[in-house]
Amino acid sequence: MLRREVEPEMSRIKAYFLRQGLTRVKVDEYLAQNFHTAGYAGVQIVQSGLGTRVHIYAERPALVIGRRGATIRKLQAVFEKVFGLEGAQITVSQPDNIELNARVQAFRIARSLEMGYHFRRVAMATLRRIMEAGAVGVEIIISGKLSRERARFEKLQAGKVIKTGNVVDVHTDRAIAYARLPLGIIGVEVRIIKPEAAQPNITIKSDSEAADVVRLLEEAGAGQGAEKVKEIIEEGGEGSGEVQAKS
Template sequence: MSVAKKNIKKYFLEQALTQVKVDEYLAYKFHSVGYSKVELQKTPMGTRVIIYAERSGAIIGRRGQTIKQITKVLEEWFGIPNPQVTVVKVEEPELDARVMAFRLANALQRGFHFRRAAYTTLRRIMGAGAIGAQVKVSGKLRGERARFEKYIAGKVYKSGNQVVRLTDRAIAHVLLKVGVEGVEVIISKKSEEERPDDEVRIKSPEEVNEIVQKIREEMQQTQPEAPTLEETVEQSGGETQ
């Protein structure tokens, strides 16, 4: 392997590692305000940092003070040149697995019973239009021994291409008096562009009539017109009786 290829490989590894570190820092600092993810984009003027969160105003801060602190940390701690921070509000937080995982972890930290908090999270996800959802809570739930409980609603994809296209998964941890508890949220969702391969939908009569009409028009365009009697006689060179 040449030196240039090694340098390119090292560069991309360093960029990926930096993004992971920034994501962990922002998740630790803003998990209570619905932090979702961060994107780092290189520009000629520096680095564009896009933060996605449910409560974007809490990350911006009063008069932009929090944004200024984040910019300083990104530049000094993580070595990001000239970071330009932008905060984007998550439009559908109930369909974002990380936002819901942090919500569930915060509910457990406030003292809610794990089963009640899990079912509440599940209902909100399904109420937002998800195909299915799974909530898993693990730790010392009741007693000295650690265990887990899993709650499922709808259809949750665990394998195949639909996991990549339609499934969102997130994990969060919370420190309680009995020890550390972990939560896992998996959401199967669909959009106008991405639909499940196993989805079956019966077309309406209007849609069926439209398809039939389209087929008839195509058949009329492709079928040659029947020759008239005079044309048939001319082609055969005979006379009609």
């Protein structure tokens, strides 16, 4: 009987979070289509008993706010009537690090292409600017009718570009933008590996866990890795309680 009572409640909870996620995706797509010229970077939606707080991140917040807040008032009406966000309170600000935001950089490249700049020159300047900001790696792909009627793509890379593993989900920022040119639509993809990916932490909390790590490395045939862990443990001293290794 208890299981029959719990299952409907779990279904309602799952449906609630699915609706929240779907609403956020719709709002994100709407803002990306209408405010790409403002360097739209993302949105955060938080619902509470007092209403819904919508925090919009953009490279140029003034274009999102509008003259005397006219655009903000229109957005509030759209959020309430179209997306069902009751009591929407909108705030706009710049992201923490614009140079490491893939969406901002993709929209920058798209705007530059629409202004008539050469795609390779724009991509190289963006690549250099992102790496100078501290990124581990950058990949920029521009595809379409770049210089003639036949479509092709141009790929530029710098640093270490990681495309597999947990690092992709945690420390990789990826975005796609489109530039509308007389020859057709040009696609821009930007992939940025954040600085946090360069310094993974390995924490060993006790001597017994350290011994288990060494044993597993030896069984896996990682001889050099096992020796390195042993050296780190010996430097930390016996009974140190916690040893951290950074690479």
